[in-house]
Amino acid sequence: MTSMVFAILFYLATLLFVVGLLYRINSYARTPAPLKIPTTPAPTTNGGVVLRMTREVVFFESLFKANLWTWAAGWLFHASLLLVLLRHLRYFTEPVWGWVAFIQPFGMYAGITMLLGLGGLWLRRLFVERIRYISTPSDHLMLLLLMGIAASGLSMKFLAHTDVIAVKEFFLGLMHLNIQALPADLLLIVHLSLVVSLLVVFPFSKLLHAPGVFFSPTRNQKDDPREHRHLSTWAAKLESEKS
Amino acid sequence: MADITAPAYRTIPIIPALKPGSMEGKGPFVASDKLNEALGFPGQLVEDWHDRAIAKMGDLLSKYRSLKVFMDACVHCGACSDKCHYFIGTQDPKNMPVARQDLLRSVYRRYFTLPGKLFPKLVGARDLTREVLDEWYNYFNQCSECRRCSVFCPYGIDTAEITMAAREILDTVGYGQKYSNEIIGKVHKIGNNLGLPGPALRDTLEGLEEDVKDATGIDVRFPMDVKGAEVLLVTPSADFFAEPHIDSLIGYAKVFHATGTSWTLSSMSSEAGNFGMFIGNYDQLRTIAMRIRQAALELGVKRIVVGECGHAWRVAYSFWNTLTGVGDGADPNDRFAQMLQKQLDHRYKQPAHICEFTWDMIQDERLTFDKTANDKYIITFHDSCNVARGSRMGDLPGGQFEIPRNIIKAVANNFVEMAPNTTREQTFCCGGGGGLLTDDLLDLRVKGALPRMEVLQQTVDEHGVNFMATICAICKAQFTKVMPIYGFDRKMVGGVHQLVSNAIQLGQK
Ligand code: SF4
Ligand code: SF4
Numbered sequence: 001m002t003s004m005v006f007a008i009l010f011y012l013a014t015l016l017f018v019v020g021l022l023y024r025i026n027s028y029a030r031t032p033a034p035l036k037i038p039t040t041p042a043p044t045t046n047g048g049v050v051l052r053m054t055r056e057v058v059f060f061e062s063l064f065k066a067n068l069w070t071w072a073a074g075w076l077f078h079a080s081l082l083l084v085l086l087r088h089l090r091y092f093t094e095p096v097w098g099w100v101a102f103i104q105p106f107g108m109y110a111g112i113t114m115l116l117g118l119g120g121l122w123l124r125r126l127f128v129e130r131i132r133y134i135s136t137p138s139d140h141l142m143l144l145l146l147m148g149i150a151a152s153g154l155s156m157k158f159l160a161h162t163d164v165i166a167v168k169e170f171f172l173g174l175m176h177l178n179i180q181a182l183p184a185d186l187l188l189i190v191h192l193s194l195v196v197s198l199l200v201v202f203p204f205s206k207l208l209h210a211p212g213v214f215f216s217p218t219r220n221q222k223d224d225p226r227e228h229r230h231l232s233t234w235a236a237k238l239e240s241e242k243s
Numbered sequence: 244m245a246d247i248t249a250p251a252y253r254t255i256p257i258i259p260a261l262k263p264g265s266m267e268g269k270g271p272f273v274a275s276d277k278l279n280e281a282l283g284f285p286g287q288l289v290e291d292w293h294d295r296a297i298a299k300m301g302d303l304l305s306k307y308r309s310l311k312v313f314m315d316a317c318v319h320c321g322a323c324s325d326k327c328h329y330f331i332g333t334q335d336p337k338n339m340p341v342a343r344q345d346l347l348r349s350v351y352r353r354y355f356t357l358p359g360k361l362f363p364k365l366v367g368a369r370d371l372t373r374e375v376l377d378e379w380y381n382y383f384n385q386c387s388e389c390r391r392c393s394v395f396c397p398y399g400i401d402t403a404e405i406t407m408a409a410r411e412i413l414d415t416v417g418y419g420q421k422y423s424n425e426i427i428g429k430v431h432k433i434g435n436n437l438g439l440p441g442p443a444l445r446d447t448l449e450g451l452e453e454d455v456k457d458a459t460g461i462d463v464r465f466p467m468d469v470k471g472a473e474v475l476l477v478t479p480s481a482d483f484f485a486e487p488h489i490d491s492l493i494g495y496a497k498v499f500h501a502t503g504t505s506w507t508l509s510s511m512s513s514e515a516g517n518f519g520m521f522i523g524n525y526d527q528l529r530t531i532a533m534r535i536r537q538a539a540l541e542l543g544v545k546r547i548v549v550g551e552c553g554h555a556w557r558v559a560y561s562f563w564n565t566l567t568g569v570g571d572g573a574d575p576n577d578r579f580a581q582m583l584q585k586q587l588d589h590r591y592k593q594p595a596h597i598c599e600f601t602w603d604m605i606q607d608e609r610l611t612f613d614k615t616a617n618d619k620y621i622i623t624f625h626d627s628c629n630v631a632r633g634s635r636m637g638d639l640p641g642g643q644f645e646i647p648r649n650i651i652k653a654v655a656n657n658f659v660e661m662a663p664n665t666t667r668e669q670t671f672c673c674g675g676g677g678g679l680l681t682d683d684l685l686d687l688r689v690k691g692a693l694p695r696m697e698v699l700q701q702t703v704d705e706h707g708v709n710f711m712a713t714i715c716a717i718c719k720a721q722f723t724k725v726m727p728i729y730g731f732d733r734k735m736v737g738g739v740h741q742l743v744s745n746a747i748q749l750g751q752k
Contacts, residue, residue, distance in 0.1 A: 024315075031308040034525065036561045039393045039401065039632055041640035041668060048640075056397065065669075066322035066395035074320065074397075124321070129261055131321035133336045134345065136367035138358070139319050204358050205366075209398055212316030217309045218399035223635055225561045226592055228572040229580050234306060235565065238529065239579045 003182040006192055007174055013199040020203025021211065028215040032232035042223035049222055056219060070124060077117030077146075083110035084153075091164075091171045108157060115150045118143055142205065145194060152191035162188045247686050249729045250332060252697045258325045259334045266335035270381035271683045274419035281428045282527065285417030292416040293371055297354050299415045300347075300408075304355065309404040314351045316398045317341060323392040323400070328671045329385050332690030337382050340392035340402040346382055347409050350375065376418065383409040384420055385687055387677035388521060389628035394668050406677070407523025414522055422681035426518050430531055435480035435514035444513055447483050455493060461749045463493075463500045469507035470542050473588075474499065476506055476597070477515040477535055477559075478550025479716035487737040488719055491551050494740025497747045498601050502609045506548075509538035515555035516716070520562075521678035529566045532558065536567035536583055545588040548595050551738050553627035553715030554676065559594045560634040569594050598714060599636045601743060602646045605653050612746040617655035620710040622742065623702050624648055624660070625695065625722075626670035627715035641667070647714055647739050654746040659706045661698045671695045673713075675721030689725050696729045703731075712739050 043049050055061040060078075063071045087107025090096045122143045125135050156162045163183045173180035182188070201207070214220065253259070276286030289295060304311050323340040325331070330338040337343060345367065352359030352368035359368035369375060388403035413419060429438040439447070448465035455463045466472065476499075482492040499506045512534040519528030539547055547569055549559045564570025568580030571589050575581065587593045604610050624647060636642040644667045651658050665671055674691030702708040713719060713736065722736040 028308060028312055031305060031311045033308040034306065035565060037309060037401065037404070037633070039390060039399055039668075040635055040643065042635075044640060056399075060397050062395055062399070063320070063322050063397040066326070066397075070320055070322055128321070130258070130324040130336070130339060131319070133261060134319050134321060134324065134339065134341050136319070137364065138366045141365075201358075204356065206315070206318045209316040209318050212312045213398045215308060215312045216316065216399040217312075218393050218401050223640060225564050226570045226594070229564050229568065229570060229574070229577065231565055231577075235525070238526075 002184055002189065003170065003179055006170075006182055006196075007179045009196045010174060010192075013196045017199040017202055024203055024208055025211050025215075028212065032234060033217045033221070034232040034235045036221055036223075036225040036230050037217050038221040038223050039218040040223055042221070044223050046222060049220060053214065053220060057213060069120070073117045073120030073124065075117075076113055077121060080110040080114035080117060083107045084114055084150075091168045092175065094168075094172055111150055111154045111157070115147060115154065118147045118150065122147070138205065142201075142207075145198060145201075149191065149194045149198065152187050152194065156185075156187050156191065160185075160187055247689055247728065249696070250690055250693050252693075252700065256694070256697060259331060261336045262334040263336055266333045266338060266381070266385060266687070268381055269377070270384045270420075271679070271681060272421035273380075274421045274424040278421060278424040278428055279414070279417060279419045281431070282414075282419075282424055282524075284414045284419055284424075288417045292376065292418070295416050296371060296376070296412050297350075299412045300351065301355070303408050303411065304351075307404070307408070309401065310408050313344070313398075313400045313405060314348055314355075317344060317348065317400055320397065323396050323402070326392045326395050327386075327402075328389075328391070328674060328694045329387070329687065329691045332674070332693035333385075333687070335385075337378075338385055340396075343382055343386055344400065344402055344405045346375070346379055347405055376413075376416075379409050380413055380418055380420075383413070384679065384684070387628070387672045387674070387679055387691070389672035389676055390632040391628065391669070391672065394632065403677075407520070409523075410521070411523035414524060419522070420678065422683070423518050423522050423678035426516075426678075427522070427527055427531070430514055430516075430518070430534075434511055434534070436516045436518070437480040437483075439480055439483060439513070441510040441513075444483060444508075444510060448508070451489070451493065451496075455496070459749055461500070463496050463749070465492075465496055466507045468510050468542070469505070472505045472507035472542060472544055474504055474506035474546045474548050474600075475535075475539050475542055475544040476508055476548050476550060477512060477538075477555075477594075478508075478597075479516050479552035479555055480514045481716040481720060482550055483513070485716075485720060486723070487734070487741055488551075488716055490741035490744055491738030492740075494738065494742075494744030494747070495550060495597050497744055497749060498597075498604065498610065498740070501747055501749055502604050507542060507544070509542060511541075512538040515549050515552045515559065517555060517558040518678055520554060520558055528558070528562065532563055532566040535563070536569060539569065540583060540586070543586065545586070546591050546595065547587070547593060548597055548600050550597050551714040551716065551740060553629035553717060555716075556596055556714075557629040557633035560596070563594055596636050596646075598646050598650055598739060601740070602637075602650055605650065611748040612654045612743075613748055614654060614656050614746055616746040617742055618657070620655060620742070621657040621659065621706060621708045622651055622655055622710045622712055623658070623699070623706075623708045624651060624666075624739075625673070625711050625713040625718060625736075626666050627713055627718050628670060628672040628676060630714060631668055631670045647712075650739055651712055651742060654742050659702055659708060661702050665694065665698045671698075673715070673718040673721040674725065676715075676717050680717050680720055685724075688721060689728050692721070692725045692729070696726070696731075699731070700729075709735060710742075711736050712742060713737075714739050
């Protein structure tokens with residue numbers, strides 16, 4: 001029964017996640033950027049823009065300039081999350097890819113550092129006056145959700161082991177439309193429910209910062225307005241009307 | 244304005260504590276029916292303002308990717324929260340860039356997102372009420388669109404874009420700001436922001452020729468409407484008579500004279516400033532910019548050079564090519580732009596900043612200077628926000644920082660920098676930009692100048708600085724007004740070309 005419920009939940013959540021995200025990305029991509037507004041000094045070549053964006057996405061360059069504490073906690077969380085996600089590939093691949101096996105041990109500790117990073121961000125949200133002022137209930141809930149995912153995941157590793165072989169069979173089965181039994185394990189149920197919730201809220205929430213950053217005109221535009229005429233479709237129409 | 248005093252300097256520039264509500268109020272003077280209608284906006288707040296405002300927001304969301312992405316992407320990390328000079332000076336939490344954005348974002352969430360429709364409280368979504376509209380008017384007129392916050396945001400969220408959108412919505416429902424709309428009206432009617440008619444302008448220029456002749460013995464010309472001149476100079480109209488602006492105008496004229504460049508001003512487009520940007524209205528932005536295209540075509544000039552004006556240079560550098568075709572690289576089938584671009588001389592950047600022009604001439608050794616003429620000054624340089632974060636000079640990123648400094652060092656002996664986290668792309672706005680340079684906002688202007696004044700005081704104490712050069716008409720006007728309130732001499736501020744003017748040797752080469 002639980003297996004069936006979770007199978008359906010995962011299919012629906014994944015569908016919502018993928019469709020929702022594609023819809024958003026499509027709407028960002030289709031909205032014109034009529035004016036050149038890179039925050040200067042900005043790169044003047046495409047290669048330069050790729051570098052700028054890479055520094056932004058990999059190292060959080062602007063955040064680093066802004067606030068070391070937020071940067072440290074935020075970067076620790078995101079880097080750990082990446083490792084943790086990669087580590088989880090082992091539940092979806094058979095045989096497990098070599099490099100996924102290689103990062104297994106790091107991925108485990110990353111769960112802990114992820115929790116630390118999130119905790120740091122939450123402490124700032126709770127105790128720094130300015131940040132408490134701008135926080136909405138959903139900002140707190142989002143952190144709690146992620147902390148819940150990390151904590152429940154870690155407990156299965158360190159407190160009450162779950163039958164990972166069965167979990168893997170469930171997910172491999174899921175990928176082949178062949179529903180397998182899921183261990184009826186409370187921590188696992190909590191962990192998976194929270195993950196499903198995350199997938200569902202993603203396309204409707206501030207988590208859109210992940211695709212959004214790539215579409216930010218102040219960061220992704222080349223600084224070459226004098227060399228090339230930049231014209232959006234709706235702005236071009238104004239010209240055909242008058243001279 | 245006796246009741247307006249400067250806030251105390253912070254001994255260490257720590258992040259200020261919040262003082263909620265400290266800048267609550269009615270905001271600057273509201274534009275009259277006449278002013279609004281002249282620009283095609285409703286004269287007064289319309290009956291159905293609520294629906295019209297939401298419709299406009301939807302329209303802008305479909306036209307501007309910046310607005311659309313910025314509305315969604317903010318994670319409330321707070322990285323920008325202490326970066327705004329108005330927040331630092333006023334301590335009003337609604338002047339934190341993210342909180343300012345949230346004034347609009349909360350309404351966006353309510354009307355344009357599913358969670359905001361279902362659970363408004365949870366995600367901080369609000370109905371658009373009259374209180375919210377008034378709050379927009381007040382706080383979106385406390386942002387100078389200086390983009391400092393965008394430097395620090397991990398997603399590059401630029402509050403200036405959001406302020407522009409908010410002001411555009413306000414204008415659409417008939418709730419415009421007097422100062423900006425009045426100025427735009429003057430540009431359309433008379434040709435410049437200060438409402439200086441052609442004949443008066445001609446008189447002023449003749450007077451200047453006499454003054455310079457008296458001072459130097461040399462016939463330096465200030466030509467107007469000269470067909471076939473090589474250079475069309477477009478400069479902020481404050482340069483024609485305001486102090487210290489006029490000294491920079493004299494500097495440009497001397498540079499043209501000394502290098503034998505034929506140049507002209509245009510009575511039709513005697514204004515580089517473009518307040519269309521400040522109110523976020525694309526049509527106004529474009530219509531005002533079109534005057535320069537028209538003047539360039541009529542006069543048949545080969546180059547267009549822009550004087551010392553911060554937001555004008557952003558508009559010229561970043562937007563003119565898009566709006567009017569002043570630039571290079573238009574598609575061969577783009578007849579509108581080609582018409583002008585064929586006329587322009589593309590060995591030079593189009594448009595060029597006067598600092599680029601002068602610096603090129605210095606490098607070509609076509610100018611000589613007596614640096615000792617500026618020895619009475621210990622000089623520092625204030626980067627103007629729109630130049631620093633919305634434009635460039637020269638070929639390399641950051642040329643907008645190097646070139647004006649290079650010129651100062653070429654014409655003067657004593658130059659010192661202000662604290663590094665307050666210069667270049669991290670510079671603080673003077674406190675008067677973005678359509679806020681009006682006396683009904685003087686209290687805000689004084690408070691917004693605080694971070695710059697603190698750092699200036701530091702260079703005065705440590706290095707005896709007695710001159711702060713800048714290349715923006717608004718900075719110059721704002722500082723001459725505000726600096727005495729902080730106990731500085733108003734003559735401490737001036738243009739880069741004022742220093743050029745002091746040191747340039749005429750008639751040598
Ligand atoms: S653009 Fe400038 S004035 Fe406006 S919120 Fe950002 S820092 Fe403040
Ligand atoms: S820095 Fe950017 S993401 Fe962070 S609170 Fe400010 S606007 Fe939002």
